[in-house]
Amino acid sequence: MRRAAPLHPILVHFTIALTATALAFDLLGRVLHAPGLAVAGWWTLAFSAAATVPTVATGVVSRLGVDIGEGEARAYLRLHMALGPVFFGMLVAMTVWRAVLWTAGREVGWWYLAALGLTAATMAVQGYLGGELVYRWGAAVEGRHRDLRQRHASDTPPRPRRDTRPEPAHPAPGGA
Amino acid sequence: MSTFLGWNGLRWLNALTAIMVLLVMVDAFIGHYRSGFAVRAQYTPFLSGGAILIAAVLAGIAPHEGWALQLLLVTGAGGVLTGIVGAGYHHYYGITSKPGGYGWLLHHLMHHAPPLAPFALSAVGALAVLVATGLRGSGAVLGVPLRTAALCVVAVTLAGAALQATLLHYRGAFNNPLMYAPLTTPVLSAAAVPWLILTRGRWALLSVTVLFEATFLIGFVGLGMHLRGFDRMMGGLRVALPNVLDGPAMTAPALFSGFAAAGLTALYLL
Numbered sequence: 001m002r003r004a005a006p007l008h009p010i011l012v013h014f015t016i017a018l019t020a021t022a023l024a025f026d027l028l029g030r031v032l033h034a035p036g037l038a039v040a041g042w043w044t045l046a047f048s049a050a051a052t053v054p055t056v057a058t059g060v061v062s063r064l065g066v067d068i069g070e071g072e073a074r075a076y077l078r079l080h081m082a083l084g085p086v087f088f089g090m091l092v093a094m095t096v097w098r099a100v101l102w103t104a105g106r107e108v109g110w111w112y113l114a115a116l117g118l119t120a121a122t123m124a125v126q127g128y129l130g131g132e133l134v135y136r137w138g139a140a141v142e143g144r145h146r147d148l149r150q151r152h153a154s155d156t157p158p159r160p161r162r163d164t165r166p167e168p169a170h171p172a173p174g175g176a
Numbered sequence: 177m178s179t180f181l182g183w184n185g186l187r188w189l190n191a192l193t194a195i196m197v198l199l200v201m202v203d204a205f206i207g208h209y210r211s212g213f214a215v216r217a218q219y220t221p222f223l224s225g226g227a228i229l230i231a232a233v234l235a236g237i238a239p240h241e242g243w244a245l246q247l248l249l250v251t252g253a254g255g256v257l258t259g260i261v262g263a264g265y266h267h268y269y270g271i272t273s274k275p276g277g278y279g280w281l282l283h284h285l286m287h288h289a290p291p292l293a294p295f296a297l298s299a300v301g302a303l304a305v306l307v308a309t310g311l312r313g314s315g316a317v318l319g320v321p322l323r324t325a326a327l328c329v330v331a332v333t334l335a336g337a338a339l340q341a342t343l344l345h346y347r348g349a350f351n352n353p354l355m356y357a358p359l360t361t362p363v364l365s366a367a368a369v370p371w372l373i374l375t376r377g378r379w380a381l382l383s384v385t386v387l388f389e390a391t392f393l394i395g396f397v398g399l400g401m402h403l404r405g406f407d408r409m410m411g412g413l414r415v416a417l418p419n420v421l422d423g424p425a426m427t428a429p430a431l432f433s434g435f436a437a438a439g440l441t442a443l444y445l446l
Contacts (some may be wrong), residue, residue: 057235060403060413063407063412063413063414064413064414064416065414066414068412068414074407074412077407077412078199078404078407078408079404081404081406081407082399082400082401082403083400084398084400084403085396085397085399085403086393086396086397086400088396089392089393089395089397089399089433090393090396091395092396093389093392093393099180099181103180103181103247
């Protein structure tokens with residue numbers, strides 16, 4: 001493994017898988033009244049919170065090495081950066097809430113499940129933005145950004161797109 | 177005293193103290209590095225904060241050792257004093273000695289040494305003193321019960337942090353509606369705490385709990401928006417050093433979360 005290998009796109013999968021699984025376990029545990037599933041729900045969420053700390057940290061480190069100019073990709077990146085800590089805060093809050101329920105030996109309620117669902121939805125948006133950055137724009141792929149490939153003075157300039165729209169009608173001289 | 181995941185409230189407060197002193201030192205380093213450490217006293221927050229961090233870690237490992245608690249008490253008191261002296265320095269070098277002095281007060285408050293920032297170290301130091309006092313077996317500090325004292329520290333700190341954030345967000349012309357967030361639940365939390373202390377009512381407890389929880393989340397929103405703020409500048413975090421130096425305070429919003437968590441800890445575990 002290269003020293004500078006981007007870890008963030010690897011670690012996000014732990015966060016995504018553990019959070020989604022925790023939601024599934026807790027939901028099934030509530031519906032089926034299965035205590036074993038509820039215990040699994042607590043532990044997967046606890047591991048998710050722990051795994052997300054390096055996920056967030058490597059996300060910031062990844063940003064330091066990604067060369068993205070102004071444009072749509074940068075807008076996605078900004079939203080991804082803003083949403084990351086928000087999701088992490090929600091995850092920490094949910095983990096504390098879940099720990100309170102677990103230590104009290106209580107079953108999770110629907111309010112808890114709704115809040116965890118909202119957290120998972122935030123994670124889905126965050127994952128979508130990250131996926132677009134990697135698979136559409138090539139961020140963190142070999143440390144390059146696809147739209148910023150080097151151009152040289154000798155390169156043929158890109159051909160302008162032919163405008164097929166009709167010419168705008170000019171007003172006749174002297175007014176309408 | 178209640179416990180949560182095997183730790184009592186004082187041990188959780190100690191862990192929060194260690195995390196928050198680290199955050200305070202990060203922002204102090206960025207600000208003091210930006211000004212080039214022109215005054216030797218600018219190294220003081222790292223000596224005092226570093227000592228609190230070490231003492232908090234030691235107290236976390238050995239919460240029943242007298243020497244560890246004594247160290248936490250002394251370093252915490254040192255942090256309180258360092259913050260107060262630091263505020264004096266910020267006032268002198270940030271306003272009094274600047275051209276125009278008080279005649280340009282608003283300009284200096286916005287663009288030079290943040291006037292209230294050093295009090296963050298005082299607040300963290302006060303938490304350390306509370307933790308050390310509690311772990312030594314005393315239920316009160318200066319005659320005030322630990323829970324009440326902790327809630328007072330949290331309320332005053334949230335109010336001060338909201339004021340400092342307002343100054344800096346005013347400088348940023350509140351260019352994003354989320355920049356009003358520090359003026360919402362943190363201020364309401366600070367206002368609701370005296371209501372709770374005086375009445376001890378069920379509704380007051382519920383209100384303060386909800387406000388602290390919202391403040392906890394708002395801190396993370398701020399953290400995300402400040403990261404986005406760095407990336408709005410030319411080059412974004414790809415050009416990290418200049419943009420971090422010139423951008424919004426990196427870890428300051430996390431202090432809202434940290435003190436809200438301390439407030440919740442005081443409410444339910446002390």
